[in-house]
Amino acid sequence: MRIAVVAVGAALLAGCDSGTEERASIASTRAVQRAYLPAPPGTVPRGSAAQAAALAPPGPEVTPAFVARGEKRFRAFCSPCHGMSGRGDGTVVSRGFPPPPSYHEERIRELSPEHIVSVITHGKGRMFPYADRVLPEDRWAIAHYVKTLQAREVDPASSQEAPTP
Ligand code: HEC
Structure with a gap:
């Protein structure tokens, strides 16, 4: 009985582990998706496509x-x-x-x-x-x-x- 519980526990832990890995990748994706901040009026963001086009x-x-x-x-x-x-x-x-x-x-x-x-x-x-x-x-x-x-x-x-x- 005891052995079975330990085995199930180990399986759950293993399950948790892979879950943690997945969450880590989701979390890092989220970190990239920052809120959109509009540029202040009259300015051109540095390195933006619009700026590059204006300088071409x-x-x-x-x-x-x-x-x-x-x-x-x-x-x-x-x-x-x-x-x-x-x-x-x-x-x-x-x-x-x-x-x-x-x-x-x-x-x-x-x-x-x-x-x-x-x-x-x-x-x-x-x-x-x-x-x-x-x-x-x-x-x-x-x-x-x-x-x-x-x-x-x-x-x-x-x-x-x-x-x-
Ligand atoms: C604070 C002083 C200062 C201001 C203001 C300034 N320059 Fe200059 N500029 C220099 C100096 C000093 C050099 C020489 C740089 C060197 O070769 O070390 C130079 C060099 C240049 C050159 C020659 C570049 C080359 O390839 O040799 C050009 C063209 C130029 N400046 C254009 C401008 C324009 C256009 C503006 C205005 C937007 C401007 N500068 C504002 C000091 C200034």
Whole structure:
């Protein structure tokens, strides 16, 4: 009699054990299913598909209004270091921040809008990323404004290499 009870007990315990294993896998699945938290208005969640799509080239259509919007954002976010005309002589630089290269240098003139968008998103060297302050669409607008600035003038130092119009 006693032996039978022990055997039944062992069978129940074994049953419990496999049950515990199953519960563990269910519990870990549940942990992944977090409640849906809506993003605050006006923000784009980092790494989301929407963000990736907004950053994919060629970006929004380039119109004069779009470039004008880029100019406003450039003046607000970039000119403190890069200067209003992109010569790397912004007010922050005059207070000791390492000067960025002039946008009118040969190497920087050749950067694509895509590359400029990527520099705004990820930063580069001593420049911090601006992903949390500049919306993806505005990064394209700024990039095209920078290209407009570059088309307007050539640094005297690199003018010899630049094609004469
Ligand atoms: C706090 C100062 C600062 C601000 C603000 C700033 N930059 Fe920069 N930027 C730098 C510095 C410094 C470098 C040089 C980085 C290096 O090569 O170490 C640089 C480099 C760059 C380059 C050249 C990248 C390359 O591939 O060599 C681009 C393009 C650029 N910045 C665009 C922007 C734009 C657009 C904005 C505005 C959204 C901006 N920067 C705001 C300091 C700044």
